[in-house]
Amino acid sequence: MVKKLAIIGSGRMAWIFGKNASEMGIESHAFSFDDHCVAKETVTEHHLVDIMKVDDVLDICRKIGVHGVVATTELTVPVASYVAQNMGLPCIPYDKAKVITDKYRNRKVCEHVEGLVQPxxxxxxxxxxxxxxxxxxxxxxxxxxxxxxxxxxxxxxxxxxxxxxxxxxxxxxxxxxxxxxFIKGGQEYSVESLSYKGRHYMIQITEKISSGPPHCVELGHRQPAQLSPEMRSAVQKAVFGGLTAIGVENGSCHTEIKIVHDKIYLIEFNARPGGDHIAWPLTELSTGYPYIKGLIEVALDEFRGLDEAQLKNYYAGVCFVTEQTAYLKPLFDICEQFDWLYWKNEVSKELLPLTHNDGYHTNFMMYYSKTAKPDLNKFIKK
Structure with a gap:
């Protein structure tokens, strides 16, 4: 029997889910009110529906007979939960999913999580x-x-x-x-995790390159984060405590933190895969583990656990070439000649400013190496 996956949303993350589902031999169904969506390139079928009308989405999923449901953005987390819970499928409980994007609520319920500092x-x-x-x-x-x-x-x-x-x-x-x-100093990170039936698995920690104030836009990502084993263990314990507190029982989470003088400060939780290439392909490249496929297995109730000790320690990252990172432009122009280049994306000869995270509509170069972290600094003159 061919398994069927419901993907709530139809943007770039839905495209990623559709691609991975296809590679797994899974039939995928995307849902949105955008008839010209990018997800149509990879999913089996796109359903034109107002996803805020959750009972309409549920009716279609029941008729299809889906075996799992995934969210693609903060907006779609409650919708995916509503559909999955009503069909008896793995999910974040709907009463938690309705409030899980609320940063204030998440801070309140995490006030007593050991090792997670609140501003x-x-x-x-x-x-x-x-x-x-x-x-x-x-x-x-x-x-x-x-x-x-x-x-x-x-x-x-x-x-x-x-x-x-x-x-x-x-x-x-x-x-x-x-x-x-505002938490001054330190370094910002994000943590990619999977949860299944209340148990959490840490897949990767990403080191962020931030523009800093006033808008703190992310200008690049590096994996793995350069942390000591002791600090990685402390991050895992703190983040897992937070995931339990906010109610992530099944699915993925992209947790943002900042470490200052060995204290782990909570920035926010996002109960979906990390965007801007973090969840895919960077996490898969750097760990050797197919993170998105693992998430699909959780949704289908087919996840068989993960031995985190088997995760690889390869090097992967992305640099966005923008107005804020103009010093990268000379390297960007010649990056094809280096064997660490994994993906070059050029959308404009002119350098554009980033005002919010947007990993697909700007110039970027992505690197990947199994043997050594590429030293990009030797090619860059700031």
Whole structure:
């Protein structure tokens, strides 16, 4: 019997799910209201439907007889959970999935997770209830339920607060804004994990290259992160505690953290695979483990566990060549001549600024090596 996978969404992550499902001999069905979606290139069938009408999606999935459901973005996590739970399939419990994108809620439930440090934070709908005299600047503003660094603004002084709040509010809409103490210094990382029936598996830790304030856009990713075995173990323990606290029982999570003086600060959880090439292909390249296929196995209730000791320690990364990283342009122009090049993507001769994470509509070069980390710095003159 051919297994059938429901993919909620039809963007680039849906395309990735469709590709991996096809390689596994699985029939894939994407759902969205976009009749010109990129997922059509890889999925078996695309269903034109308003995915916010969850019962309509559920009806179609029942008629198809799907065996698993996956989410592709923060927006689709509750939809995937609703469908899967009503069909008796592995998922995040729907009562948790409905609130799992809420950054403020996740901070509250993780307050007592051992090893996971929280910055000071508050939730507001408008600035009338926020007393900036009680806070140490800089602070950071975020929409409570948006990912990809959308709407993020670092504020250095009270004088900047009104304009920064207006910027973040554009992305937050009617949702509240979370105000946090800005964690200065240190290094930002993300953790890719799988969970199955309440047990968690750490697949990879990614080291981030950030633009820094004011918008903290990600300009590149490196795997594996250069951490000591002791720190990797501490990260695993802290993140696993957080995953349990927020309710990730089944599926993937992309957890963002920052390490400052050996303290692990929580940035946010995203209960879906990491975007901008992190989950695929970088994690598969650097570990040798087919992360997306593993996630599909979880959704189909066919996951058989993972021996993390068998994960490889190869080198993979991506550098986005943008206005902020103009120093990369000379290397980008000649990168085809190097054997570490895995993928070059050129969308524009002109260097474009990044205002939020967007790994597919900008120039980038991706590297991969089984033997040694490519020393790109020797080719770069900053």
């Amino acid at each position: 000071r934070y508050a939730e507001v709908y408008d600035l009338d209830v926020f007393n900036d005299k009680d806070w140490q600047f800089p602070i950071i503003l975020k929409p409570t339920s948006k990912g990809g660094k959308r709407g993020i603004a670092v504020v250095d002084s009270p004088d900047e607060l009104i304009s920064a709040f207006g910027y973040t509010k554009q992305f937050a809409g009617h949702d509240p804004i979370i105000i946090e103490e």
